[in-house]
Amino acid sequence: MSNLRSGEIWDEAKKQEWYATIINTLKNRAGLEDIESHIVASETISPGDWEKRGVYLGATFNLAHSLNQMLMFRPHNEFECVKNCYLVGGGTHP
Numbered sequence: 001m002s003n004l005r006s007g008e009i010w011d012e013a014k015k016q017e018w019y020a021t022i023i024n025t026l027k028n029r030a031g032l033e034d035i036e037s038h039i040v041a042s043e044t045i046s047p048g049d050w051e052k053r054g055v056y057l058g059a060t061f062n063l064a065h066s067l068n069q070m071l072m073f074r075p076h077n078e079f080e081c082v083k084n085c086y087l088v089g090g091g092t093h094p
Helices: 012-030 047-052
Strands: none
Protein backbone atom coordinates (compact mmCIF):
# COMPACT_ATOMS: atom_id res chain seq x y z
CA MET A 1 0.00 0.00 0.00
CA SER A 2 1.28 3.44 -0.84
CA ASN A 3 1.13 6.77 0.94
CA LEU A 4 -0.80 9.80 -0.28
CA ARG A 5 2.04 11.07 -2.48
CA SER A 6 1.23 8.34 -5.01
CA GLY A 7 -1.78 10.27 -6.26
CA GLU A 8 -3.94 7.18 -5.90
CA ILE A 9 -7.55 7.87 -4.90
CA TRP A 10 -8.36 5.92 -1.73
CA ASP A 11 -12.15 5.91 -1.84
CA GLU A 12 -14.39 3.10 -0.57
CA ALA A 13 -14.26 1.31 -3.94
CA LYS A 14 -10.46 1.24 -3.84
CA LYS A 15 -10.47 -0.03 -0.27
CA GLN A 16 -12.89 -2.83 -1.24
CA GLU A 17 -10.70 -3.70 -4.22
CA TRP A 18 -7.70 -4.11 -1.88
CA TYR A 19 -9.75 -6.16 0.55
CA ALA A 20 -10.86 -8.52 -2.24
CA THR A 21 -7.26 -8.82 -3.47
CA ILE A 22 -6.04 -9.81 -0.01
CA ILE A 23 -8.86 -12.34 0.50
CA ASN A 24 -8.22 -13.88 -2.93
CA THR A 25 -4.48 -14.06 -2.26
CA LEU A 26 -5.12 -15.91 1.01
CA LYS A 27 -7.45 -18.31 -0.77
CA ASN A 28 -5.14 -19.00 -3.69
CA ARG A 29 -1.67 -18.90 -2.16
CA ALA A 30 -2.32 -20.13 1.35
CA GLY A 31 -5.08 -22.57 0.52
CA LEU A 32 -7.59 -20.85 2.80
CA GLU A 33 -10.59 -21.34 0.53
CA ASP A 34 -13.08 -20.90 3.38
CA ILE A 35 -11.43 -17.86 4.98
CA GLU A 36 -14.49 -15.65 4.53
CA SER A 37 -16.61 -17.95 6.68
CA HIS A 38 -14.18 -17.34 9.57
CA ILE A 39 -14.17 -13.54 9.40
CA VAL A 40 -16.29 -12.10 12.19
CA ALA A 41 -15.35 -8.44 11.70
CA SER A 42 -13.03 -6.53 9.43
CA GLU A 43 -11.87 -2.99 8.84
CA THR A 44 -9.97 -1.75 5.81
CA ILE A 45 -7.79 1.25 6.57
CA SER A 46 -6.32 3.28 3.72
CA PRO A 47 -3.53 5.88 3.72
CA GLY A 48 -6.29 8.53 3.74
CA ASP A 49 -7.73 7.01 6.90
CA TRP A 50 -4.27 6.96 8.51
CA GLU A 51 -3.75 10.62 7.65
CA LYS A 52 -7.07 11.49 9.32
CA ARG A 53 -5.69 9.74 12.43
CA GLY A 54 -2.60 11.95 12.41
CA VAL A 55 -0.13 9.88 10.36
CA TYR A 56 1.63 12.25 7.95
CA LEU A 57 0.61 11.47 4.33
CA GLY A 58 -0.86 8.18 5.56
CA ALA A 59 2.63 6.68 5.45
CA THR A 60 2.47 4.00 8.15
CA PHE A 61 5.94 2.69 7.33
CA ASN A 62 7.48 6.17 7.38
CA LEU A 63 11.00 6.03 5.96
CA ALA A 64 11.49 4.78 2.43
CA HIS A 65 13.52 1.71 1.63
CA SER A 66 15.91 3.64 -0.57
CA LEU A 67 19.71 3.43 -0.40
CA ASN A 68 20.06 6.68 1.56
CA GLN A 69 17.69 5.38 4.27
CA MET A 70 19.09 1.87 4.73
CA LEU A 71 21.57 0.20 7.06
CA MET A 72 23.78 2.70 8.87
CA PHE A 73 21.93 5.66 7.32
CA ARG A 74 18.74 4.90 9.27
CA PRO A 75 18.17 6.83 12.47
CA HIS A 76 19.41 4.98 15.53
CA ASN A 77 16.86 3.83 18.10
CA GLU A 78 18.89 5.22 20.99
CA PHE A 79 19.27 8.98 21.20
CA GLU A 80 22.96 9.76 21.09
CA CYS A 81 22.63 12.95 23.14
CA VAL A 82 20.19 11.69 25.82
CA LYS A 83 21.14 8.72 27.97
CA ASN A 84 18.57 5.88 28.23
CA CYS A 85 16.17 7.54 25.77
CA TYR A 86 14.99 5.35 22.87
CA LEU A 87 12.76 5.85 19.84
CA VAL A 88 9.91 3.33 19.62
CA GLY A 89 6.87 2.89 17.41
CA GLY A 90 5.90 2.66 13.77
CA GLY A 91 8.30 5.38 12.66
CA THR A 92 11.42 3.78 14.07
CA HIS A 93 13.52 1.05 12.56
CA PRO A 94 15.95 -1.25 14.30
